[in-house]
Amino acid sequence: MYQINFNQPLHIHFIGIGGISMSGLAEILLKNHFTVSGSDAKESEMTTHLRSLGATIAIGQSASNITDDIDLVVYTAAIHPDNEELQEVGKKNIPSITRAELLGQIMANYKTPIAISGTHGKTTTTSMLSTICLEASEDPTITVGGILDAIKGNIRVGHSDIFITEACEYTNSFLSFFPKISVILNVEEDHLDFFSGIEEIRDSFHRFAKLLPEDGLLVLNEDIDNYQELATDIKCKTITYGFSDNANYQAKNITYDELGCGHYDLYKDGAFLTKIDLNVTGIHNVSNSLATVAVADYLGLSLTDITKGLSLFTGTKRRFEKKGVVGGVTVIDDYAHHPTEIAATLKAAKKYPHRELWCVFQPHTYTRTKAFLHEFADALKDADHVIITDIYAAREVDTGEIHAKDLVKEIQKHNPNATYISSFDEIIQFLLSHCVPQDMLITMGAGDVVKIGEEMLGQ
Numbered sequence: 001m002y003q004i005n006f007n008q009p010l011h012i013h014f015i016g017i018g019g020i021s022m023s024g025l026a027e028i029l030l031k032n033h034f035t036v037s038g039s040d041a042k043e044s045e046m047t048t049h050l051r052s053l054g055a056t057i058a059i060g061q062s063a064s065n066i067t068d069d070i071d072l073v074v075y076t077a078a079i080h081p082d083n084e085e086l087q088e089v090g091k092k093n094i095p096s097i098t099r100a101e102l103l104g105q106i107m108a109n110y111k112t113p114i115a116i117s118g119t120h121g122k123t124t125t126t127s128m129l130s131t132i133c134l135e136a137s138e139d140p141t142i143t144v145g146g147i148l149d150a151i152k153g154n155i156r157v158g159h160s161d162i163f164i165t166e167a168c169e170y171t172n173s174f175l176s177f178f179p180k181i182s183v184i185l186n187v188e189e190d191h192l193d194f195f196s197g198i199e200e201i202r203d204s205f206h207r208f209a210k211l212l213p214e215d216g217l218l219v220l221n222e223d224i225d226n227y228q229e230l231a232t233d234i235k236c237k238t239i240t241y242g243f244s245d246n247a248n249y250q251a252k253n254i255t256y257d258e259l260g261c262g263h264y265d266l267y268k269d270g271a272f273l274t275k276i277d278l279n280v281t282g283i284h285n286v287s288n289s290l291a292t293v294a295v296a297d298y299l300g301l302s303l304t305d306i307t308k309g310l311s312l313f314t315g316t317k318r319r320f321e322k323k324g325v326v327g328g329v330t331v332i333d334d335y336a337h338h339p340t341e342i343a344a345t346l347k348a349a350k351k352y353p354h355r356e357l358w359c360v361f362q363p364h365t366y367t368r369t370k371a372f373l374h375e376f377a378d379a380l381k382d383a384d385h386v387i388i389t390d391i392y393a394a395r396e397v398d399t400g401e402i403h404a405k406d407l408v409k410e411i412q413k414h415n416p417n418a419t420y421i422s423s424f425d426e427i428i429q430f431l432l433s434h435c436v437p438q439d440m441l442i443t444m445g446a447g448d449v450v451k452i453g454e455e456m457l458g459q
Contacts, residue, residue, distance in 0.1 A: 001097060001101060002072060002095040002096075002097055003105070004072070004102075004105050006032060006106075006109055009029075009032060009033045009034040009035065010034060010035070010071035010072060011034070011035040011036075011037065011069055011070050011071045011072075012026075012029055012034055012035070012036055012037075012070075012071065012072045012073070012074060013036075013037045013038055013039075013065070013066065013070045013072070013073045013074070014026050014036070014037070014038035014039075014073075014074045014075075015038070015039060015061065015073060015074070015075040015076070015079050015083065015085050015086060016038075016039070016040055016041075016075065016076050016078060016079055017036075017038025017039060017040050017046075017047065017050065017055070017057060018038075018040035018041075018042070018044045018046045018047045018057075019040075019046075019076060019078075019099075020046070020145050020146070020154055021076075021099060021103075021143065021145060021154075021166075022038075022074070022076060022099055023046040023047075023049070023050060023154065023155070024143040024144075024154045024155035025074070025099065025102055025103060025106065025143065026038060026050055026055060027049075027050065027053060027155045027157070028106060028141070028143070028155060028157055030050070030053045030054055030055060031053075031157045032157075036050070036054070036055040036056070037055065037056040037057065037058075037065075037067075037070070038050070038055060038056075038057050038058070039057065039058040039059070039060065039061045039062075039065045039085060040057065040059060040061075041059070041060070041061070042059060043059055047059070049153070061083060061084055061085050062084050062085065063084045063085060063087070063088035065085055066085050066088040066089055066092060066094065068092070070094055071094075071095070072094070072095050072096065072097065073085075073086075073089045073094055073095070073096040073097075074096070074097055074098070074099055074102050075096060075098060075099070076098070076099045077098070077099075077170065077171045077173065077395075078394075078395050098173070098176065099173070100168075100171075100173030100174065100175075100176040100177070101176045103143070103165065103176070103177065104176040104177045104178055106163070107163055107165065107177055107178045107179065108178040109163075110141065110161055110162065110163035111161035111180070112161045112162045112163065112180050112181065112299070113163040113165070113177075113178060113179050113180050113181070114129070114162065114163065114164045114165070114179065114180070114181040114182075114183075114295060115165055115166075115167035115174065115177050115179035115181070115182045115183070115208075116129070116164070116165070116166050116167060116183045116185070116291075117166075117167040117168070117169065117174055117182065117183060117184050117185065117205065117208060118183070118184055118185025118186045118187070118221075119169070119185075119186050119187060119188040119190050119201075119338065119340070120185065120186055120188070120284070120338060120340055120341050120344075121185045121186065121284065121287075121288045122145065122166040122167070122168065122185065123144055123145045123146040123166060123316055123319065123335075124280070124285065124288050124315070124316060124319055125183065125185060125288045125291055125292055126142070126144045126145070126164055126165065126166050127144055127146065127148045127150075127313065127315075127316045128288060128289060128292040128309075128310060128313050129164055129292045129295055129296065130142045130144065130148060130150065130151065130156070130164050131148075131150050131309045131310075131312055131313040132292065132296045132301060132305060132306055132309030132310065133162060133164065133296070133299075133301070133309075134150055134151075134309070135305050135308050135309035135312060136296075136301045136302070136305035136309070138158075138160055138162055138299075138301070139158040139159050139160040139162075140156070140158045140160055140162035140163065140164050141156060141157050141158040141160075141162070141163045141164070142155065142156040142158070142163075142164045142165075143155055143164070143165045143166070144164075144165075144166060144316070145166045145168075146316035146317050146318060146319065146335075147316060147317035147318075148316050148317075149314070149316075150312075150313075162299075165177075167179070167182070167208065169191065169201065169204050169205065169208070170191045170194060171191075171194055172204055172207075174208050175204070175207055175208060175211070177208075177211065178211070179211060179212060179216065180212070180213065180215075180216045180217070181212075181216060181217045181219070181295060181298070182208065182209060182211070182212055182216070182217070182218050182219070183218075183219040183291050183294075183295060184205055184208075184209065184218070184219070184220050184221060184224065184230060185221055185287075185288065185291055186221055186223070186224060186340075187201060187202055187205050187224050187225075187230070188201075188338070188340055189201060189371070189372075190338055190368070191368075192367055192368065192371045193365065193367040193368075193395075193396065202229070202230070205230055206229070206230050206232065209230055209231060209234050210233060210234060212234065212235075212236045213236065214235045214236055215236065216236040216237075217236060217237050217238075217239065217295075217298055218231060218234055218236060218237070218238045218239070219238075219239050219240075219241065219291055219294045219295055219298075220238060220239070220240050220241075221240070221241060221242060221287065221291065222240040222241065222242030222243075222244060222246060222247045223242050223243070223287070227240070239294050239298065241287075241290040241291055241293070241294050242287070242290070243287075245270065247290075248268065248269055248294065249266070249267070249268055249290050249293055249294045249297075250266075250267040250268075250290070251264040251265070251266065251267075251276070251286050251287075251289075251290055252264060252265045252267055253265045254283070254286055256281075256351050258353060259281065259351075259352060259353070260281035260282065260348050260349070260350075260351030260352045261277075261278050261279050261280060261281055262276075262278045262280075262281070262282065262283065262285060262286040262289075263275070263276065263277050263278065264276050264286060266290075266293060268297070273303060274303050274306075274307055275307075276289060276293075276307060276310055277307070277310070277311050278310060278311070278313075279311060279312070279313060279314045279315075280313065280314065280315050280319075280320065281320055281348035281349075281351065281352065282320070282344055282345070282347060282348030282351075283344070283347070283348075284344040284348070285348075289310055292306075292310070293306055293310075296309075318333055318334065318335040318450060319334060319335055320332060320334050320345060320348060320349075321333045321334070323450075323453045323454065323457055323459070324453075324457040324459070326456050326457050327432070327435070327437065328436070328437025328438060328439075329431075329435045329436070329437065329438075329439045329440070329441055330352075330354065330439075330440045330441070331441050331443070331453040331456060331457060332349070332352075332440060332441065332442045332443070332453075333442070333443045333444075333449075333450045333453055334442055334443070334444050335444075335445070335446055336444050336445070337363075337364040337368070337444075337445050337446035338368070338372070339372050339375035339376050339378070339379040340379075342361070342376070342379040342380060342444065343378075343379040343382070345442065345444065346359065346379065346380075346382040346383055346442075347382070349440065349442060350382070352440065353438075354438060354439060354440035355436070355437075355438040355439050355440075356384040356385065356436075356439050356440075357382075357383045357384045357385070357439070357440050357442070358383065358384065358385045358386075358387070358431065358435060358439060358440065358441045358442070359380060359383035359385070359386050359387070359441075359442045359444055360386075360387045360389065360427060360431075360441070360442070360443045360444065360449060360452055361376075361380060361386065361387070361388055361389070361444045361445055361449075362388075362389040362390075362391075362392050362443075362444070362445030362446075362447045362448075362449035363376070363388070363389075363391040363392065363404060363407060363445065364391075364392050364394060364445055364446040364447055365391070365392070365393065365394050365395070365396050366391055366393065366396050366398060366399065366401065366402050367396060369391055369402050369404075369406075369407060370401060370402040373402070373406060373407060373410055374410060376407055376410070376411075377407060377410035377411045377413065377414060378414065380411050380415070380418070381411060381414035381415045383415070383442075384417060385417045385418075385434075386408075386411055386415060386417065386418040386419070387418075387419055387420075387421055387427055387430070387431075388404045388405075388407050388408050388411070388418065388419070388420045388421075389404065389420075389421065389422065389424070389427065389445075389449060390404050390422050391403070391404050392445065392446070392447030392448070392449075394446075394447070404420050404422075405420050408420045424451060424452055424455070427452055428452055428455055428456055431452075431456065432456065441453065441456075
């Protein structure tokens with residue numbers, strides 16, 4: 001694999017530079033005096049921002065974008081082998097690495113690289129920890145898979161030894177990382193277009209844990225099935241968190257306020273430490289905050305900074321994000337696209353003041369929809385009204401094996417108030433004519449379903 005010498009900046013080209021992670025890595029390189037170019041399918045806030053920092057970006061991907069002055073090319077798992085630019089890279093024998101390999105090489109330049117992994121909650125937990133470190137004036141470098149208000153984006157280049165990043169298991173990308181501290185939030189079936197099933201997924205997380213050096217730290221959620229197995233053959237220290245008395249970090253006496261935000265007593269090794277007040281909803285975020293506390297405490301940060309940082313964190317974009325109110329209807333947007341995430345979001349929504357709960361869900365990828373058809377239906381039944389959009393294909397091609405209507409049929413076995421509407425415009429008109437004041441609407445999914453609420457609000 002090509003090794004970058006960060007003391008000798010060169011010209012790096014990104015295929016798909018507008019992605020949330022790719023754009024963040026490009027920004028880190030720009031701020032380290034690298035020459036950066038790239039291409040993407042469409043203009044976005046990310047491409048506009050990178051241009052303002054000095055990047056050269058082409059809209060549309062073609063062989064002509066691969067110029068002779070490029071020293072290295074970076075691409076993601078979403079880029080297919082028949083991509084024009086990638087093929088041209090091969091013809092010109094230009095070195096290339098994956099996004100994950102680049103992130104790994106960047107991490108290796110820091111004394112304390114922290115990698116947050118798990119099937120769910122990576123962005124929120126990374127953002128929580130980042131907020132605490134900023135409150136403690138630790139000056140971290142941060143790369144997060146969402147927009148965090150505290151850093152006004154998805155990237156922050158600091159000047160300390162701390163590097164905080166998400167670590168995604170898809171295509172085993174996190175196995176290219178060099179963490180000193182790793183967190184495993186949860187391990188469930190997902191990305192079944194790549195993994196064969198839960199055993200292969202668990203093996204991937206185990207291999208990720210084994211990347212840690214002897215003087216590293218593994219933070220494990222005790223609620224993971226047979227969590228001890230993930231720490232087998234790990235030579236470094238392991239810390240657990242959860243809701244049982246066996247966990248090193250435990251939440252007790254959990255309550256929720258009128259907006260569904262969690263409050264609890266924090267215990268460490270059976271001893272009371274402090275009261276934690278969150279400004280994000282749901283039991284899943286209580287769990288995420290425990291993982292954050294474990295890392296922050298290990299870093300030596302004060303309880304004052306930890307508690308204040310957690311209280312200041314109000315979420316990231318597209319994670320139970322309140323978009324506004326229209327006609328007395330509260331509009332929330334959430335990135336949930338896995339049954340467990342949907343169930344957690346709807347459970348949290350139940351604690352938020354509302355009359356009836358409307359959920360517009362956009363299934364994400366055909367593979368996931370087919371694999372979890374029954375689980376999606378079971379998770380979505382808790383909404384009073386469910387509208388299903390067409391499946392968002394993302395990186396996949398429609399083979400005709402599954403349709404959004406199949407999901408509606410399954411939901412209707414539990415909840416008759418489920419319907420399929422293909423057009424966003426039709427969905428908006430349906431909602432405007434059926435929702436009443438004090439109702440709550442959640443647009444949910446990893447695609448572009450957020451546009452529905454934004455159009456309703458005139459954003």
